[in-house]
Structures are given as C-alpha cells and as structure tokens.
Amino acid sequence: MVAEPxxxxxxxxxxxxxxxxxxxxxxxxxxxxxxxxxxxxxxxxLIASHEGGEACVCELTDTFEVTxxxxxxxxxxxxxxxxxxxxxxxxxxxxxxxxxxxxxxSDVLATGRPIPA
Amino acid sequence: MVAEPxxxxxxxxxxxxxxxxxxxxxxxxxxxxxxxxxxxxxxxxLIASHEGGEACVCELTDTFEVTxxxxxxxxxxxxxxxxxxxxxxxxxxxxxxxxxxxxxxSDVLATGRPIPA
DNA sequence: CCCGTGTATCGACGAATGTCGAATCAGAGG
DNA sequence: CCTCTGATTCGACATTCGTCGATACACGGG
Numbered sequence: 001m002v003a004e005p006x007x008x009x010x011x012x013x014x015x016x017x018x019x020x021x022x023x024x025x026x027x028x029x030x031x032x033x034x035x036x037x038x039x040x041x042x043x044x045x046l047i048a049s050h051e052g053g054e055a056c057v058c059e060l061t062d063t064f065e066v067t068x069x070x071x072x073x074x075x076x077x078x079x080x081x082x083x084x085x086x087x088x089x090x091x092x093x094x095x096x097x098x099x100x101x102x103x104x105x106s107d108v109l110a111t112g113r114p115i116p117a
Numbered sequence: 118m119v120a121e122p123x124x125x126x127x128x129x130x131x132x133x134x135x136x137x138x139x140x141x142x143x144x145x146x147x148x149x150x151x152x153x154x155x156x157x158x159x160x161x162x163l164i165a166s167h168e169g170g171e172a173c174v175c176e177l178t179d180t181f182e183v184t185x186x187x188x189x190x191x192x193x194x195x196x197x198x199x200x201x202x203x204x205x206x207x208x209x210x211x212x213x214x215x216x217x218x219x220x221x222x223s224d225v226l227a228t229g230r231p232i233p234a
Numbered sequence: 235c236c237c238g239t240g241t242a243t244c245g246a247c248g249a250a251t252g253t254c255g256a257a258t259c260a261g262a263g264g
Numbered sequence: 265c266c267t268c269t270g271a272t273t274c275g276a277c278a279t280t281c282g283t284c285g286a287t288a289c290a291c292g293g294g
Contacts, residue, residue: 016165033153048133
C-alpha cells in the first residue's frame, strides 16, 4: 500500500516547523502545481462556492473564454491532484471540492500560527 | 497605485466562500505556481524552518542534486512571487520567508473553518 | 590591485504545459 | 435505432519551464 499524502505530511506539519524531505515535497508540489493556473483556481473556487457544494460542468464552461475541451482538461488536472471529485448523473457531470485536501494544503502553509484543534 | 495582492484577496476570503474573479485568480495562481515545484518547496521550507528565520544560499545548495545556477533560479522565482526576501551581507546572501504571504495563501485554502483571529 | 569564493545572469536545449479543433464516448428521447 | 446534446479524449502546436555550462558580478583578503 502506498502512503497517502495525509500520512506523509501528517495533520499538522507546517512548512516552517521542519524541512520537507524530498518525497513530501514531490507530493505537495503536485497539488500546488494544480493550483498554479488561473483557470483551475477559478474552476475550483466556482465548484467549492457553488450552492450545494457541487457544480455541473455545463455551468462552468460558460464562465470562461476557453473551449470545452480545455475546461475538461483542467478539471482532469484538479481531479488527479485529488482536489475535486466528479460524478456523472444522467447527461451531466457534477464536480465537488475535497475539503480535506484543501485543508491539508492550507495547514502546510499556516506558519507561525497554532493549528486549531 | 496598483492594488496589493492583500487588497485584492482580502484577509479572510477563502476559495469556497465566493468565486474568485479573473484578476484574483491570476494573482493567486502566480504564488501557487511558485510552490508547484519540489525543489522550490524544499527551499522555502529550509529557509522558513532555519534557525533565526533565515538561511544562507551556501547552506541551501548542498542539500540538492541540482547546480548552483538552478538553485539561484528557483530562489528568484520564489522572490518574485513575494514568498521570500533576500539580503546580501558581505560575501553571502541570506533569504527569509515572508510569513504574511504564506498566511494569505493558507487562508485562501482554509475552507469551512473560521479564520483564527 | 588582483585573486578567490559565493551568487546571479545568460544562452541553449529537452520536457512539460495550455490551448485548440476534430473525433469519440455516454445518455436521453424521439 | 438514430440523433441530439453534454463531456471527454486525441493529436497537434506554440509557449513556458527546469536544467545545465559558461560567463559575469559582488565582496573580502592578501
């Protein structure tokens, strides 16, 4: 069994407490890289802030200037980074954000502050 | 005067509260992209966790398998993303992490949780 | 003033990335 | 069964990125 990201990083390991080892860094950088594109960041935000916690792809496409295939590509990147999950219901596909994944990344960057219990 | 990132994003605007507009997204994605490389993530962590809150470039170079110019390049990327600042003191250059920048990114990802005061 | 050492910049190159149009797959409904 | 619509995959292309060696810059010390 491969270690989950959560196992590797731990629940409360801010970047500033101790140096990341190479493996942790590779793991985390994959997630941050997924956030390193404006379209993906907006997609994630649209999904996470959407009523009901999920959004249909058809609602996402109209917001951007890029084509459908490009949206699809970005959703795949977010999905493979573990930041969102997708589910098909009939004709439409709905995506929702993974709060645990976001929180994990947030905690890594939370320097200096005590981690809320 | 150009708006600072902190002004654009606000101090407590998580991704999931409301959709990021295009400008915010471009701004934030630049920072996350800087974190989207394993070497840069380890560099940042080494700097942030180093005693005294700062680290000399000479101490960073030995940790990695990459050459000096490459380290220099990654430090530049982190610097231009506003995540670290560099200062020359005599022969050596010392870098330190910017806690505000890290906290700002952390807060953006802190979904659902109340922001600690 | 000239080295020697620590950093940074430059120029180049292969690999990865973002984007598109065309083609394909998945379901719903005649 | 056929077709229409929504979503993904495929193949291609220009751009960006990470890396290196060579070179240039900044200081401190003989």
